[in-house]
Amino acid sequence: MKTIFIYLLQAMLLMAPLAIIHAQEGKPLQIFDAEDGAPISGFRYQYGTQLGSSDTSGTIFLRRDPDSRLRLQHLRYGTWELTESAFDRLWETGSSTWQPEWMELSPVSVISIGIPQEKDQQIAFSAREKLHHDAGALLNENPMISSIRKSGAFGFDPVMRGFKYDQINVVVDGLQSATAACPNRMDPPTSQIALGRMQKVELLKGPHALRYGIGLGGTLNFVSEAPEFVENPATYGRFSSMWEQNGQVLRNEGKLGWRTQQADMGLIGSWSRGSDYRDGAGNTVPASFMRASVGFYGDFATGAGENLSVNLNRNFARDVAFPTLPMDLRKDDTWMANARFKKSFEGRLLKSITQSAYLSKVDHLMDNGLREINPRMMDARTPAKTANAGGRVEGEWHPGTGRLFAGLDFRSEKAEGTRERTFLMGPNEGKTLLDNAWQEALIQKFGVFTAYSLPLKAGMFSISGRLDMNRAQALDPTVEFSQQFEEISTVQANPGLSLGWQNDLSDRWQIGIWLARVSRSGSLTERYIHYFPVGLDPHELLGNPQLQPETNNQFDLSLQHRTEGLSISVSLFGAYLNDYITGVRTDLAPRLPQSPGVRQFVNVEEVLKTGMEWSIEHRIGGNWSQSLMAAYTYGQDLRHQEPLPEIAPLDLRYSLQGKHLDGKLTSVLRWRAVAAQHRVSSRFGESTTPGFHLVDLEGGYRLLPALTLRASVHNLLDQTYYEHLNRPIRSQAGPLFAPGRNFRLMVSVDF
Known part of the structure; x- marks a missing residue:
């Protein structure tokens, strides 16, 4: 410290x-x-x-x-x-x-990571961000967001203020989501986002964005680009390509569209491939991957005040190395489709009605076929599938000086998959055992929600609420699982309420206060996973359909100061959770001989999470700016009087950015310092991690109005380091180290 x-x-x-x-x-x-x-x-x-x-x-x-x-x-x-x-x-x-x-009140930060912008300066994703094959990796540019990493190349699973997995609501345009088909979450929801069509990502802190569902710790809302209709038909497009020296990574991304007075439509696509990289000490880290996507988007002005939006995406992943897990990703094929129709009205209390629907399907396969195992005792593979579907109807009213949203939504998620173990040696040689991993689990959520904002003098009052009816069942339970629980199907009510007050203290100072109490039911994994090692340690996890809903009582405070050349923002939060869902050891026998035991998901009475984020943004003259931001979270299991596992340490970021040659040349210096993490959970075998610091340099030059070149070097000092949330490589009894010095070149063309 x-x-x-x-x-x-x-x-x-x-x-x-x-x-x-x-x-x-x-x-x-x-x-x-x-x-x-x-x-x-x-x-x-x-x-x-x-x-x-x-x-x-x-x-x-x-x-x-x-x-x-x-x-x-x-x-x-x-x-x-x-x-x-x-x-x-x-x-x-x-x-x-x-x-x-009036905007719906929530403690929100909007980030963009492109040159030369930074957090809260521009909400649009630039061509550099849209090149990336994993949206979860982009979120790590903000110190409030960390990631659980089981691969050095793919599947960065976001952790926001110590909240993770289904405690975070990840949605596209406030509705669409996907469920990881892999029990080990090789393919988290953020990995399925088609960035080529995204305009921005909203980091909605706390459980206050109830319009979009229940996000116990926060909501990540990816917002699509708005359509642009033109009088004269025209084509437009973009192509970008990037090469990375460390890992020989090649990324390509493009878009080709057509606009008229009534339509804005086009195709997007991306393709990326990489191999193993070297850490700062020169050691090779398995990180090979192939990732591609192709999609169609269309917005149509179907009438006066009417807009129809349609999106269809197909994602592919092949042969992705996951050295911290027993198996690698061999195939991950995903379909994501959504449609939205909005009707706007003039001169009426009812301003608009929006109807949306979506469908997501993931087909996943992992196995140990790429591993060099000597002696090879068995071949293991797990084909798994998930399906998400849902719909939403929302109205917007402007009663008096206020603004009211209200609506209904439905979401369904289903998972099925079986682990196949074929023994090549030993007494079971020639036999194949099947383990029902997901038990064809199904969760359906029926929700009603409302959000109301009312301006009062120099401030704004907001209240939002939601009630979800959560129905969970296993369509193909094992005999053992059915015998262990009296009832494996449940129906639970999850209420949520948030109150907010935001006030302009002066033309430079603004304060915001939010209070919320929100509940969520257990996820597919927490209720129905069947003897699968999906947690922090190698214990097998067993679901519990009798889990009580997890409840978060949270307080958020935001203070902002802004002048022409200086912006200061401080956010504080405190979350007291009841019936916190976690795993405890049991005396059950594991399915795999190398597993140390079995944990079952249970409720823990009391848990505390608190922390802060702050940022300083400063303009130095007309061509230079600098920023300093940091985030820290403290988590404590009050029942067992020990730290919560997987809490990222204090993270500090500084950047200096400049514009030169009439804005054609941009330059960025970034410095990051991360503290050591000594607050770890001994019950989960979590290890302490050392601190580190990094220096990055980046520059861009606009050769032509439509042609830009960029060059950068990451980890300039060639540090050997790893993030606290990186899972260890247990076969080597060591950490998953991050890449060492890495040079990047990029070209981007717009037309």
């Missing part, structure tokens, strides 16, 4: 000499209320490295930046990111109007 505070002091000292804010001239732009024509004062704006607040006349001053988009935010008006055409009109006329449309 002492070391990390030394790093923090160094970072603050680094920022200090750069803290001179130079006065900049710019063009005045005014924003007025669309209903009464009054100037809107105190709204915050972000435009590349330019940020600040409007004055009492609703005026801001900007310098034109062709590579950036203007983003406005106000407590009473919500968030408005101007399209290129809308900004051109604003720049030409010098003014625009803004329709009051």
Whole structure:
């Protein structure tokens, strides 16, 4: 801990000499209320490295930046990111109007990781992010999000404030999701996101985003790009390619679309392949993979105030190395489809009705065929499938000065799969044993939800609620499982309630307070997994259909300060959980001889999680900016009086970003310092991890308006390190080390 505070002091000292804010001239732009024509004062704006607040006349001053988009935010008006055409009109006329449309209150951070933007500066995913084959890896650019990693290349399973797996609600456009078919979660939901079509990801902290489902610890909402209709038909597209030296990784991604007055449609595709990489000490780490996707998207203006959106994606993964697990991913084929129809109304209390439906299917196969095992006692393989389907109907009303959402939704998830063990030696030679891993488990959720926001003087009050009826059953239970429990089918009610108050203390200070109590039922794994080693340690896990719902009582506090050249944000949270779901040892006999025993999922009476995130963003003149952000979570099992397992340590990030040659050249210096983690769970055999620090350099040059080149080096100092949440490679009795120094080259073309 002492070391990390030394790093923090160094970072603050680094920022200090750069803290001179130079006065900049710019063009005045005014924003007025669309209903009464009054100037809107105190709204915050972000435009590349330019940020600040409007004055009492609703005026801001900007310098034109062709590579950036203007983003406005106000407590009473919500968030408005101007399209290129809308900004051109604003720049030409010098003014625009803004329709009051209050945002739903939640402690939200919107991140983008592209050059030269950073957290909360631009919400759009750039071409660099869309190249990545795993959305979970992108989330790690924010210190609040860590990942459980069982492979160095794929399947980064996000952990948010110490909440993981089904405690986090991962959705696309507020609804669609996918369930990992692999019992070991080689294919978590974030790995199935088609980034080529995504505009942004919202990190909705805490259990407050009840419109989108129950996210006990938070919601990750991936939002698709908005359609753009044009008078004259036109084609457009993008192609990007990146090469990484360490691991010989090649990534390719592209989009080809067509726009008219009534349609915006196109095709997206990606293909990536990599091999083993070397860590900082020069040791080889298994990390081979192949990942590809292809998809169709279409938005259609079917009538006045009507929009129909259709998306279809097909994902492929082949021969992905998972050195921390007994088997590797051999095949993962996924279909994801969704459709949404929205009807908007003018001059009515009811503003819109939105109807959505989705379907996701995952076909997964893992085996030990790629492993060099001597002697090879048996061949093992597990084919598994999951299917998700659901629908949603939501209405939006504007009663008086408030804003109301209400609706119904339905979600279904099903998993089936069998482990096959063929013995090659020993007394069972020639025999094949079948282990029913999922027992054809099925969970259906019927939900009703509402969210209401009401502006009051200088603040905004919000209340949201949800009630889910959760029905769970096993369609193909084993005889042993049926005999162990009196009832293996359950119906449970999961209520949720969130209250929020957000207030502008001044034109520079804003405070927000949220309280919530939310419950969730156990997942497919927690209720029905059947003697499978899917946890932190090698114990086999056994589900428990009699689990009580897990309940989170959470408090969130947010404080923000923003001026033209400086932004400071602090978020605090405290979560007291009842009936926390975890695993305990039993005297049951394991299925595999090398397994040390069996754990069964049970409820633990009391658990505490608390922590904070903070960030400082500072503009240095017109061409330089810097940021400093950190996150820390503390977790404690109050029943057993020991730390909770898999809690990431204190994580500190600093970046210095610049624009040169009239914005054609961009540069980024990143520094990351992570503290050692000594708070570990002895009951789960968790090991302490050392701290580390990393330095990255990145640069980009726009050769032509449509052609950009980028180059970067990650882990410049060639550090040998590993993340605390990386699973160990048990066959080598050592950690899963991260890549050493890694050079990257990228080219991107837009047309």
